[in-house]
Amino acid sequence: xxxxxxTPRYLIKTRGQQVTLSCSPISGHRSxxxxxQTPGQGLQFLFEYFSETQRNKGNFPGRFxxxxxxxxxxxxxxxTLELGDSALYLCASSPGxxxxxxxxxxxxxxxxxx
Amino acid sequence: KxxxxxxxxxxxxxxxxxxxxxxxxxxxxxxxxxWYKQDTGRGPVSLTIMTFSENTKSNGRYTAxxxxxxxxxxxxxxxxxxxxxxxxxxxxxxxxxxYKLIFGSGTRLLVRP
Numbered sequence: 711x712x713x714x715x716x717t718p719r720y721l722i723k724t725r726g727q728q729v730t731l732s733c734s735p736i737s738g739h740r741s742x743x744x745x746x747q748t749p750g751q752g753l754q755f756l757f758e759y760f761s762e763t764q765r766n767k768g769n770f771p772g773r774f775x776x777x778x779x780x781x782x783x784x785x786x787x788x789x790t791l792e793l794g795d796s797a798l799y800l801c802a803s804s805p806g807x808x809x810x811x812x813x814x815x816x817x818x819x820x821x822x823x824x
Numbered sequence: 825k826x827x828x829x830x831x832x833x834x835x836x837x838x839x840x841x842x843x844x845x846x847x848x849x850x851x852x853x854x855x856x857x858x859w860y861k862q863d864t865g866r867g868p869v870s871l872t873i874m875t876f877s878e879n880t881k882s883n884g885r886y887t888a889x890x891x892x893x894x895x896x897x898x899x900x901x902x903x904x905x906x907x908x909x910x911x912x913x914x915x916x917x918x919x920x921x922x923y924k925l926i927f928g929s930g931t932r933l934l935v936r937p
Contacts, residue, residue, distance in 0.1 A: 714867070743925075752928075752930060753927045755925055755927070800868070802868075812870045812873055816867050817866055
């Protein structure tokens with residue numbers, strides 16, 4: 711089976727712009743979770759989608775949003791980018807809810823905000 | 825407050841030696857505990873996942889232990905290899921309707937020849 715894929719792998723944006731990141735889970739996986747990873751904060755949970763429904767959300771401002779499509783592919787959107795949004799954004803998929811199942815991570819999208 | 829603390833923050837060992845990484849948690853209610861390995865610039869890879877009733881779980885040269893009474897876990901790496909150089913992250917799943925995962929800050933391991 712193909713692993714979790716994320717596009718694009720690298721992205722450079724300027725403050726105030728918006729960005730959309732994409733994640734394709736492993737075939738058959740219904741849960742997709744998004745994480746932000748920075749050197750100072752480590753891994754932080756953004757949100758989880760399961761069968762097109764947002765199941766859980768971390769402590770991030772409303773500028774961060776996401777959605778999941780019927781084929782389980784997911785997108786994450788960040789509006790009005792700030793310098794502090796520069797990070798590695800990781801997507802992980804699992805067959806069932808993230809709480810119960812092993813998660814498989816993608817390679818991440820490295821976002822740089824100038 | 826639900827927290828996961830890992831120690832040490834960083835560790836340097838010689839190739840072939842064993843090492844043990846620690847994870848203490850104050851998560852309640854508890855669902856499961858996971859260890860991940862993350863190579864620089866790559867996504868984390870799951871090593872083990874343990875529920876309340878499991879004390880030990882192995883994955884090759886990696887052995888994780890869990891003491892649910894003291895809320896402690898350890899990851900033991902046997903006969904370390906250069907490829908073990910990575911960050912090791914402990915994650916605890918909250919066993920309620922929040923479905924939250926609580927992440928530790930990780931231990932950065934460097935294996936030297």
